[in-house]
Amino acid sequence: MLDGQSGTLNERVVEFDPNIWKAMEERGRAILKSTPEDLPPAAFEPERAQNGKMQLELRCRYCQYKHHCWPGAQLALRGNKPSWYIKEQSDV
Numbered sequence: 001m002l003d004g005q006s007g008t009l010n011e012r013v014v015e016f017d018p019n020i021w022k023a024m025e026e027r028g029r030a031i032l033k034s035t036p037e038d039l040p041p042a043a044f045e046p047e048r049a050q051n052g053k054m055q056l057e058l059r060c061r062y063c064q065y066k067h068h069c070w071p072g073a074q075l076a077l078r079g080n081k082p083s084w085y086i087k088e089q090s091d092v
């Protein structure tokens with residue numbers, strides 16, 4: 001909902017959780033220290049698709065950095081929907 005006075009969209013107040021804060025702070029530090037050769041671990045894990053293959057999680061499928069986090073990810077059609085799959089160690 002748009003607040004006409006402040007111009008903000010969908011602002012929410014959430015209870016402070018020190019554990020979430022600590023995790024976000026550590027992740028932020030890891031990102032700031034990262035280099036193209038030493039990237040932080042991917043934030044989301046692949047999931048097993050109905051066809052048994054490992055596919056990228058929804059957010060990764062649409063992310064422009066997927067090839068950095070998931071080198072070798074390959075686009076394939078699942079029915080008529082595009083999806084991105086990775087090879088498992090046992091596939092290699």
Ligand code: SF4
Pocket residue numbers: 041042043044059060061063064065066067069070
């Ligand atoms: S591919 Fe994108 S969304 Fe997925 S973990 Fe990497 S940066 Fe995050």
